[in-house]
Amino acid sequence: MAQAYFGGGTRILLKETAGLLMVFVCFLSLTEAAMFPDVKVEPVIMDEQVLWLREAVGEVNTYRIPIITYTPKGNLIALAEARKCTEDDGGAKFIALRRSLDKGATWKPTEFIVDDGDVPDGLNLGAVVVDEEKDIIFIVYSLCAHYYMCNVSSTMLIASLDDGITWTRPRNLSKEIGTKMFCAGPGYGIQKKYEPHKGRLIVCGHGTIEGDGIFCLLSDNHGNNWTNGGNLKSIPYNQPKQNKDFNPDECQPYELPDGSVVINARNQNFYHCNCRIVVHSTDGCDTLPVENVKFEKDLIDPAVAAGALLKNNIVFFTNPANEHKRLNLTLRWSYSGSSWGDNSIQIWSGPSGYSCITTLDGSVEESKYIYVIYEKGHFHTDDTISVAKVHLYGGI
Template sequence: MQPIRFSTALVLVTISIFAGIAPPVQGRYVIDPVVEEEIEVWSDANSIESVDSRVPIIVPSSTGKLVALSEGRRDGSDSSLKFLLIRRSGDNGLTWNPTDVVLEDPMDSPGGLNLGAILTDYTTGKMMVVYSHCAHNCEIPKSYLVESSDEGETWGDPVELNVTQGIRQFSPGPGYGIQKVHEPYKGRLIFCGHGGTISADGVFCICSDDHGKTWKRHIDLPSIPFNHTYIEGELAPDENQVVELKNGSLLFTIRNQLYYETRARIFALSKDGGETIDLTSIQVPETMPDSAEASGMIYLEKYDLVLHSNAFYSAARMNMTLSWSYDEGATWSWSDHLQIWPGPSGYSCLTPIPNRPGYVGLLFEKGPLDGKESTKFVTFTIINLRPKWQKD
């Protein structure tokens, strides 16, 4: 009688079943996103005495409420005196509380505040906003932090941060800060920004390992060469957004201020979890055109998906687009994008919608189709990703 032979695959499957471990299912999530709602958040009519609402940022609170802020500019310029405006949503962005003011510049101030980034510490429940002040008018601009313990309803007094040693200034964001959820440095709070001037620009981050009590600068990527006369085509990394990947590394999308290599976004990695940026990781993909502005990015670990928002056009701030990467930002395909708005498009910030799985929100500056490059509104777009598991 011949012995009965079983295939190796069958034996492994049988062992895994009896051991209570299901065999791994090979595949990935793919998305087919569509816009479901668009809600106007700020315009001239509702921005409390300001002429222009700019630089919108947004983050979920510890319970999933959405908290959005923007600059209310008195005369429309970067250096103008401003209000720090806020609106909150408790229904996943469908409706928003009336605009309130977190703080405002004194009328005798030499320059205005400049947003800025917002962060939620999910351990303590606190929300924090970091911003610079007098970035365009003062020889030595300052950085400040303001906190809320009630999901953005009320805010404390600003506290100055002394984090500019060796650089002229620290201008956070624009966007949101992160709290690391993986090792190394699990629990660390990170705000990233830039140096604020063309000649001495660069990516600079500040980190806290004690829930915001103290801050130290890390992860510097200065312009190359640093602190010299402006020459187009050199590496001058500027405004940026950072996300944490599932292995604890950090991925940056960076404004390419001097159009290094081409008119496209700069991407870079911190492979040591937030200590340094790996120079060998820097890439400028032509599949991510950009005209040098702030953009948005989030990483959805459940779907192993990086989402990116920007004015997807190299010649002007037009064509707000959602792009996505299935390989943690290593590549960006021309086919994997969704046009949100073809007209004037400015700064943008992406957010997950925690209480609505499979959905994300996009807060961005938007202008009318006949308005050339001017942006007149800040809108919140709700996007259904329609994620679907696809087997290999």
């Protein structure tokens, strides 16, 4: 398995320059940090484009579950579920992909990189995670997540070694992690930049409605092997739920400079409030202690998958900012990571659903931008999937 996703010797020529590159990266990071320590965030939407439309075209009925990520070479990849016959969560699907090689200015045509055939309970798009140390992009997704005309769920993995141009055949992780239903994300996984467990890949997600909660998958050898990490189970666990039960669901992790991981989660049954559940892990998601759970009352939420990202030591968050309806896609930010105040800008006032955030690093100019992909509609939340390029500092 050592060569499962990357060929030995292909990067030998880079070793001689690794030291110089590390010096440059460290210098660049310090430069960017020095430029933005006290700069006030004043977001401006510089550009927005529709990537996918709801209308049935060819074999696709509806596009849902938008995800966006950077790539090792500094490009952008957008992903979505291309639902073949219905707008419902079940049914057969493709994983749809579009690439941008010019920082979101233009996007290449849609490609279908996974096809589950005509199964009655098809794939659920989960999370993308970039291994920056090995220049690999992984996508984690699930099969038979709803147990509709099937009874064994599988967690699947594909990988790209060439910046998202080609992808490996799907690999079933069931022998490593079991067959408990696990839906990653939806969003992105992380590679830890700091100790503890520097370099670890972390993908978090949720389980079935009865056996729900936050569950994390971990890899300490660049995706060659995966293990089950920490979890935060619903209460009552593996039992039917009622309104106001504790039931964390779809989630997005990000890492803080102190090495801790924050997981921002959907509060499925509105336990304690119509707001987000947040849990901190200080051991690289080996555990998700219940004593580290808090409720972000400022982040009102109608129970939906949301975007979260740490950039320039500021936490950014996107969701439909409404307690009951999927309306009003809003970008919020926190300088402390725990206090949000009135720091917000509306991205879209109408129907809006799932969202995801990414950023490109590597230059001072790119430190000014984030990219928000989200479900945007005039009549339904899934009329389109759109991506907005947001300048964080007033367009300057």
